[in-house]
Amino acid sequence: MWIYEKKLQYPVKIKNPNPKLAGVIISQLGGPDGEIGAALRYLNQRYTMPSAEAIGVLTDIGSEELGHQEMVAAILYQLTKGLTPAEIKAGGFDKYFVDHTLGIYPTAAAGMPYTAASMQSKGDAVADLMEDLAADAAILQAQSLLEI
Amino acid sequence: MDKMNKDMLLKKIQAHSFAKTECELFLDAHPDNKLALDYYHKNLDALLALIAEYEANFGPLTAAGASRERWNWIDGPWPWQREGDLPEQKSPLNCRGERE
Numbered sequence: 001m002w003i004y005e006k007k008l009q010y011p012v013k014i015k016n017p018n019p020k021l022a023g024v025i026i027s028q029l030g031g032p033d034g035e036i037g038a039a040l041r042y043l044n045q046r047y048t049m050p051s052a053e054a055i056g057v058l059t060d061i062g063s064e065e066l067g068h069q070e071m072v073a074a075i076l077y078q079l080t081k082g083l084t085p086a087e088i089k090a091g092g093f094d095k096y097f098v099d100h101t102l103g104i105y106p107t108a109a110a111g112m113p114y115t116a117a118s119m120q121s122k123g124d125a126v127a128d129l130m131e132d133l134a135a136d137a138a139i140l141q142a143q144s145l146l147e148i
Numbered sequence: 149m150d151k152m153n154k155d156m157l158l159k160k161i162q163a164h165s166f167a168k169t170e171c172e173l174f175l176d177a178h179p180d181n182k183l184a185l186d187y188y189h190k191n192l193d194a195l196l197a198l199i200a201e202y203e204a205n206f207g208p209l210t211a212a213g214a215s216r217e218r219w220n221w222i223d224g225p226w227p228w229q230r231e232g233d234l235p236e237q238k239s240p241l242n243c244r245g246e247r248e
Contacts, residue, residue, distance in 0.1 A: 056176035078230075
């Protein structure tokens with residue numbers, strides 16, 4: 001059971017809207033290795049973990065990842081706030097806009113909606129934890145790419 | 149209390165809350181670590197005091213902290229919004245999709 005705290009884990013105060021950036025950062029929300037994927041992996045793998053420590057860790061990290069996806073959604077919300085269709089088109093965000101306008105929709109930057117097909121929960125502790133390591137390494141790669 | 153105090157207080161809460169979260173993760177894997185347990189509870193005491201101060205002045209951080217006079221839990225701004233950025237605010241675009 002979850003409690004919601006009405007605050008972001010870390011503040012998000014975007015100064016200027018930027019549809020181009022939003023089109024890339026969307027993967028941190030709904031991409032195969034984004035925060036929603038992280039939350040769903042941990043929160044679903046925890047049920048069959050063989051130790052109390054493992055269940056505790058996956059439960060608490062999974063819950064924290066829900067807070068992370070909230071921050072990414074806040075970033076996207078502020079990056080696209082008040083944009084006109086012309087500004088959106090100029091920023092290359094028009095393909096997303098036609099189906100979602102400024103709504104927050106979990107999808108990858110290349111257009112594939114979030115899918116559990118990109119995650120695994122196998123009921124085997126080693127396999128599940130390796131899956132988590134791979135996903136986290138992928139997030140690190142994506143984040144360093146975003147700095148380019 | 150003014151907005152500057154609200155922001156500063158919230159920042160302190162976010163800092164202590166982050167420490168709380170990370171310490172929980174450590175304790176999950178090291179449940180008998182006395183040093184971590186002690187740190188966790190010292191930090192939690194400070195956090196709870198800050199939350200009490202925030203909720204008394206600026207509104208609830210959990211639904212349980214809502215006022216008894218009216219259900220201010222739903223009041224904006226919500227965490228992804230800025231001050232003055234409320235749902236009922238009129239759209240900045242006119243019917244032709246142009247900025248007013």
